[in-house]
Amino acid sequence: MKIDELKVIKLPTTVHDLALVADGTRLWAACLDGGVYGVDLETEERVLLGEHTRYASGVHALPDGKTVISAGYDGALLWHDVEKRSCFRRVQAHEFWSWQSALSLDGKWIASSTGQYLCGGYKYEPAPEREPSVKVYDTKTGELKASFEHVPPVQSVAFSRDGRYVAAGNLMGEIRVWEVETQELVSTWTTGDFTGWGIIKGHYYTGGVFSLAFGPGDDLLYLIGMGTTRDPAAGNGKQLWQAYAWKEEGAPKEAKSSGDETGQGLMEAFAFHPSDDWFVMAGRLESGQWNVAAFDRESGNLRASYNYKGRVCQGAFLPDGDRFVLGGGVSQGELKEGKFRDYGRVWVSKAS
């Protein structure tokens, strides 16, 4: 297998999240300037769908094809009418940021995670949450379905494929899985593998679980991020994924990326190929060979990799399964002639 770069589309600011429309001709991008943009993958034409007052962090296209829901660092969830290009509902989900949001596969629920990392101890252990760290809303009505407690900051959230469960991971590597209907906590465990404890430059945690994804049959929960690092300012933990049998007692670790095949840098994006035979993990390269790699699901081995020389925040496969899109950005760069360059990126790639 090899990965080829087909096209690069520039946007004004980093793409934090993206969602493909059903036919794969265009995508919605949640960007660092707060904008939620529609981007035609063929013509590269860009339209502004709506705006958050702070960074936009999440975007999701409902199966009806008419509605897009976005989330932002303003703590809000916005419902957008695609046809009218207008926002028709605003729900203030959190007092703090929406770090990440997720849509159930059937489009019924949207979940959002939050939490400010405030000093709670001598060595900057996180203080307890001041608001529910995870909330689930009905996408049709905007009503709050459920609230869940966690230890902030909760940086990642995902629904099981059957929509029955929602999982959330935090900075300290604690994972909690709840049943949405009963709101029962069904599994919880902590791994220190994704978390750095800074002793070089300061006492605090960095890193954490940046993305979550349930595997086929919902038996395994995949965690994505960066391995431990002693220097919070270095960002040089191992590029890392791990899979846990979350339904079993103690949630044993079943698979993980091999240290021989990975470099250093934070991984943020994860997407299964439609066949479920392999998946893509992507992020930023600190040192090593790649920032995007395809792994065989069965063996966990690396099948192909590529270096886009930027930061990848999210990815998704097009319906044909041959191509995938990645959203992210490069450095903002210095101000030149009164302007910053466009530093958001959508990379269209082919895996063959």
Added chain:
Amino acid sequence: MHRRRFLQGAVASGGVSTMSWSGLFSVPAFAEQVKRSNKRCILLWCCGGPSQFETWDPKPGTSTGGPFGSIPTAIPGVHVSELMPKCASILDKMAVIRSMKTNQSEHTQAINLLNRGDNPRPPFTRPTLGSVLAQQLGQLDSAIPNFVLLDPCPEGNEFKGFKAGNWAGWLGAEYAPVRVGGEFKIEDATRIPGFSEADHEEREALRRFFSKKFENEQKSAAAASHNAVYERVKGLMSCAHLFDLERLPQKDRERYGAGAFGQHALLARSLVEEGAPFVMVANGMPWDTHVFNHEIYQMVVPDLDNIVYQLVNDLKDRGMAEDTLVVVMGEFGRTPWINVKRGRDHYPNAWSLAMAGCGIQPGAVVGATDALGVDVTESPFTEKNLFATIYQALGIDPYAEYELPNLPTFHRVEERADPIKEVLA
């Protein structure tokens, strides 16, 4: 020994803080020149380079502003980052300088620059601010150290290197800091059980006699430093209890926040109350956010906000504000632009700091940057202006010449750089 050969030897020895030129080239008359003053200074050292955007000079809604908003302050028309609501409420008791413009963008050089007030001129080592204030404000016969460095984080890359270096420079080891790190209490500063005070004094007198004899006969800088250390340890024995946070009211400890920086800021308040003229509070280099700038600032800025608020209010409530200067700064600011690691890098071109208390004009907000925070548009100030301001606020002549026989002429602040008049009361 020829002076140049001595200097070469001193530099080759690693520039350790044991060097004491004043003990070699001047008569040991410093004791009778001690100034007695009630002026005090606390430096909250935000090592790593705190971002001006997320603290004192926010640019919300712009391409450089980041995800945080700004909030109004007690001074009409002046806003600070929304991460600092407590400082916003007392900004009329503080002064903010938004137009610092310095010339060092690497930690080691910038830490030296903002601690010494000038660029290096090898092989001569300019004393740090703390050492100068220890000499000017302290009392050599004081039981409490004249320069205390509270530093709970023992690591810190370039700051760790700086900590191991020569703080007191040409003033000599007497003015180097007593560092308390990692734990609240000073370990091994108590007399051995069963060992009487008379025994201790007797042995100390014998040790002092022989080592001083050696120091004078051999002109030994190392011995001079050794003696200075002993004098300090002797002082520490009598004041070790002052470093014990357990003796401070629990309510105060809770007010300052659970983190190491807050607890040590409270200790600093207590120490200046007990007579320490200069206390520097550091906490590693948490402000150096090349990675995860916003993710880390959402934690460390609220912590700093609370610490400054508690300290400024406490000093006022205790009647100490007029005699105690508080300085909140790092070695530079951070870039307006975001790097690919979601961080901000070093930026000396336009950055901010805050002051309060002794000699400072409450509510002064000085200088300005452009709409994106890329450059200073009004009243650029350098480290020399800053040091002249600090000295003047504390009643110390900024331009005094050091008495260093046979050495080049040095002044506390070179080139007669002006103090920042707008922040002086």
